[in-house]
Structure formats: C-alpha cells, structure tokens
Amino acid sequence: MIKQIEADVVVVGGGPAGVNAAIAAGRSGAKTVLIEKYGFIGGMSTAALVYPWMTFHTTDGKQVIAGLAQEIIDRLMAMNASPGHLRDTVGFVNTITPYHPEIYKVLAVDMLKEAGVKLLFHSFVDHVETVDNRIQSVQLTSKSGRIDVSGKVFIDTTGDADLAYLSGAPCLKGRDGDKATQPMTMKFRMRGVNLPAVKQYMIDHPDEFYKKTPFSELADLPLSGVLGYFKHWKEANLPINRDQVLFFTGPEDDEVLVNTTRVQGLDGTNVEDLTEAEELGRKQVLMVAEFMRNNLPGFEKASISNVGAQIGIRETRRIDGQYALQVEDVVQGRHFDDVIARSGYPIDIHDPSGKGVTAAWVKGDGAYDIPYRCLLPRKIENLLTAGRCISTTHEALATTRLTPSCMATGQAAGSAAGLAVKHGVLPAEIDVAELQAVLEKDGALLK
Incomplete structure (x- = not known):
C-alpha cells in the first residue's frame, strides 16, 4: 500500500537552495514538505564538501546577497560555526564565507522545523505524475516503501533538474554543440x-x-x-x-x-x-x-x-525556461524588471576537456540581476526551480551555480510558491512586484 502525503508546496532536493526554498515557503504559511535523498541536509555543501560559500559580495566588497542566506550566516556565527565573510586571499573574489558543515546540517534542520516544514530524508523521487501540464504528485522510493506526495506547487532544487526532467519539462545539458559539462571534483x-x-x-x-x-x-x-x-x-x-x-x-x-x-x-x-x-x-x-x-x-x-560522501558536480541538466540568463547579462551587469536575486560572482568555467579555467568579471556596479523568468520552466505550469538547474546558458551557469546565488534563488522560489498558494494561482501568474516586496521585507537585496 502506498502512503499518501498532501502538501501545498513540495520541495525536492535538500541543498542550500532547497533549504531556503522550504523555509521561505513554510514561513509564508504554506504547508511544505522537503524531500532529500540523503540522511542529512546540505546537498553539495555537505555531501560533496563544497566549501567555502562564495560570494555574497561584488569585487568592490558591496554585499548583494542577504536575506535568508545572511540569516543562516548570522546564526552560524552565533554558534561559533562561521567567522562570517572574510577577504578572499586567493584574490578571485572579494569575500568568501567559511562555515562548519556539521553545524550547518543541524542548524538548517532547526530552521526548517521552526518554519513548520515536514522533512522526508532517505527518500528518492523516481516518478512524477503529471496531468494537463501540471504535476499532481511525486512518488518516492524509501526505506518504508512507496510514498506519494501531492502538492499545489512544486520546487526543483535537485541541482540536476531531476524533478523537471521527470515531469516532462524541457531541459538542456552542457555547452552548445558537444553538450560537454564542466568537470567533477572529489573534494x-x-x-x-x-x-x-x-x-x-x-x-x-x-x-x-x-x-x-x-x-x-x-x-x-x-x-x-x-x-x-x-x-x-x-x-x-x-x-x-x-x-x-x-x-x-x-x-x-x-x-x-x-x-x-x-x-x-x-x-x-x-x-x-x-x-x-x-x-x-x-x-x-x-x-x-x-x-x-x-x-x-x-x-x-x-x-x-x-x-566527500560523493563527488562534487558543477553542471548537469538545467531547465529550458521562460528566459535563459545570458553571458552578456552577467558580464554587463544587466538589470531586469522581474529581478528576484542578484550576484557578484564572475563567470567561472572549469574547462570540460582542458586544464584551465575561463573567467570573466561583472562590469558596471559589479552585480547582475537574476530574473524571475529563469525560475519558470516551459510546459509544466506549477513547477518552479532554484539553484543550479535554473534557466541559463552553459556560460552563465558558471556563476549562478555558486552556493550564495543558489540560496538567493531558493528563497525567491519558496516565496513565490507561497504567494501562488495564497492567491490560488500558478507561479507564472503571481504579481512579481508583490514577490519583490516580500523578498525585500525578508532582507533580500534586489537593487
């Protein structure tokens, strides 16, 4: 017999993007479930030892990512589990943010539970039920057998666009032409x-x-x-x-x-x-x-x-969304009316076949906007994405994949899902100005 769980918002993937998405959705009042394949939180940050978090700032030191991400840093600092934002002595960016991964695992669960989020660890999504271009439920394989989790809005924070792919949303992989992806690293x-x-x-x-x-x-x-x-x-x-x-x-x-x-x-x-x-x-x-x-x-x-418990993955699938962030958007520091997050991290492409790294820094004020449309896939109407699998080109992914950016898009996706549930509309139908107001009220930096 398949166990049934009902929710308003279902988040699949418990990395930093998923954590922030679930917290934001839970705090909005939506009944929220977070599904994670491991027995702990953190995704690449903990399972693959992706450390430190970089970067919350522009090359000139202006902070452009805050909100839930900064709240987590503040709480880690209070627990002596992070020194906060430090100067990057590599010199690639202005600041990096060390943290203690074992304490982050515990803190993230505390914050999720404070937000009323139901956690399902050791659970792997292997089937998605869709009807008329909307996800009805996801099916999980677990230690206790099959579980069916239904919801109104779903958020893919798997990093690999697993939920989007299984639902039938169009996805892309790698660079144009040979589809090669950035290399993996065992840290x-x-x-x-x-x-x-x-x-x-x-x-x-x-x-x-x-x-x-x-x-x-x-x-x-x-x-x-x-x-x-x-x-x-x-x-x-x-x-x-x-x-x-x-x-x-x-x-x-x-x-x-x-x-x-x-x-x-x-x-x-x-x-x-x-x-x-x-x-x-x-x-x-x-x-x-x-x-x-x-x-x-x-x-x-x-x-x-x-x-690392697993090898670190920089790039796999990403959605083919309503807008794909372009390399020119990043390098020129472009602004968008539907901005839901900003980042100052440069283009950072680890060569799929060669030895080097290709880098390009952000011009203008040192930060670029990530538009809400990048979180919205084509075809599947009640799905949002956040983190590494949002809609970008191969080149632009080389900046949006970094953890603070993923945290910021996660908060935006969770807040958007909360508004969609509140107003009984699809994610593409919410008032973006209202979403921006919610994000700024919750500490996000959008200008």
Whole structure:
C-alpha cells in the first residue's frame, strides 16, 4: 500500500537552495514538505564538501546577497560555526564565507522545523505524475516503501533538474554543440597543516601563486584560500588535467579543504558515468594528498581527515525556461524588471576537456540581476526551480551555480510558491512586484 502525503508546496532536493526554498515557503504559511535523498541536509555543501560559500559580495566588497542566506550566516556565527565573510586571499573574489558543515546540517534542520516544514530524508523521487501540464504528485522510493506526495506547487532544487526532467519539462545539458559539462571534483580535507608556514612561503615566493592574490595585504589578513604552487604542480606531472593547486582553510586552525582533483568527460546524470567518476575521484584524492604532503611547504605532517560522501558536480541538466540568463547579462551587469536575486560572482568555467579555467568579471556596479523568468520552466505550469538547474546558458551557469546565488534563488522560489498558494494561482501568474516586496521585507537585496 502506498502512503499518501498532501502538501501545498513540495520541495525536492535538500541543498542550500532547497533549504531556503522550504523555509521561505513554510514561513509564508504554506504547508511544505522537503524531500532529500540523503540522511542529512546540505546537498553539495555537505555531501560533496563544497566549501567555502562564495560570494555574497561584488569585487568592490558591496554585499548583494542577504536575506535568508545572511540569516543562516548570522546564526552560524552565533554558534561559533562561521567567522562570517572574510577577504578572499586567493584574490578571485572579494569575500568568501567559511562555515562548519556539521553545524550547518543541524542548524538548517532547526530552521526548517521552526518554519513548520515536514522533512522526508532517505527518500528518492523516481516518478512524477503529471496531468494537463501540471504535476499532481511525486512518488518516492524509501526505506518504508512507496510514498506519494501531492502538492499545489512544486520546487526543483535537485541541482540536476531531476524533478523537471521527470515531469516532462524541457531541459538542456552542457555547452552548445558537444553538450560537454564542466568537470567533477572529489573534494577532501587535510588536518595537520602548518598554515603560518604556508602563508610565509606565499609571501616569499609570490611568483608561484595566482596573480590576483592580495600579496600587499597578506601579512595582515587571515589566510582563507590559496591558489598556485605552479612550479611544484608542473614538476610532479600528475595525471590530473589541471594546472594548479587550490585549497581553502578551515574550519579548524590546522585544516584545509582541497579543490584540486578533476574528473572530465563523464555525465553526472548517468549512473554508470557517476560510478566511474566516484572511483576516479577517490584515486585522485590519494594521489593529490601524497603530492601535497611530499612537496608543499607546510604540509609535511598533514593527513587526509575527510573525503566527500560523493563527488562534487558543477553542471548537469538545467531547465529550458521562460528566459535563459545570458553571458552578456552577467558580464554587463544587466538589470531586469522581474529581478528576484542578484550576484557578484564572475563567470567561472572549469574547462570540460582542458586544464584551465575561463573567467570573466561583472562590469558596471559589479552585480547582475537574476530574473524571475529563469525560475519558470516551459510546459509544466506549477513547477518552479532554484539553484543550479535554473534557466541559463552553459556560460552563465558558471556563476549562478555558486552556493550564495543558489540560496538567493531558493528563497525567491519558496516565496513565490507561497504567494501562488495564497492567491490560488500558478507561479507564472503571481504579481512579481508583490514577490519583490516580500523578498525585500525578508532582507533580500534586489537593487
């Protein structure tokens, strides 16, 4: 017998976008359910160790993402689980935001329950029932058997557009032409790192590190991230198609999060490709950790302390929505009448087949708008999206995929769903001005 659960808003995917969507919907008064395949919250931020969160600010340091995302940071800071926004000592952006993932897992659940959200962990959506271009319900496979969850409005925060795809909404994948996606990365942590020695080596050998590193300020800044060791990496000649070492510090004083492995040419929505990616990624982790311990000053006594529960995925499916954010929209810092979130993160494309990263910074005031239309898929009328699977081009996805942007679109999707339920209309029929007023009342920055 299939268990039946009824809700107003059904959110599928418990990453930062899904957390914020469910909290916003729950706070609106809508009866909300959040479905997550893992036994914990956080998506890529916790399962794949995507750390730190970047960025809440423009390159000039103006904050452009706040609202629920900032509320989470404030509460983490009160729990000594985040130092707040720090200068990025890599120099790629102005600020990054470290956090303790285990405490975030607990805090997020607390906030969801405070908002009255019903949680269904260890639950995997494998079928979507649609009638006349509207989702009626989603079916879950779970430890306790089949569950049918019906709702009025559904929000896809799976990252992979799983809900949209299963519902029949048009989806895209990868770049134009060959459909290649950005590579996957298996992230890992190391303890026992002598970070003062790392900083001193950077100060003494600036030519071996990223050109935008703020060397003139480095002595007075807490070390938050490092990109470089070009000479060491080139000499090692590891079979990893990347041209430098990248890591971020914390959450402990002797700890770093390493973002250096690279698995290319595999599809994150294909189970056989994913299986191979997990195998390759974990082998690369051992290889990179040994290289760092044997070759990098400050890592002589370091050891692996944690590896992601799954490989980190930058790009898979995204919806073909009512508007696709363009690379020119980002780079030119364009504004839209139906803005529901902003971001100052640059274009950041990890080459699908090569070694490098293609970057382009936002002009104008340093931030671009994300329009509400990017959250609305074609064909399926009672579906919203947020996070990595909103409607963009391959190039624009390289900025909207970052966690603070996902948090912001998540809050917008949840608030929009709440208004749709309140007024008994479809998400495309809500008054966007009313949505903007709700978001700004709740702390979002839209101008």
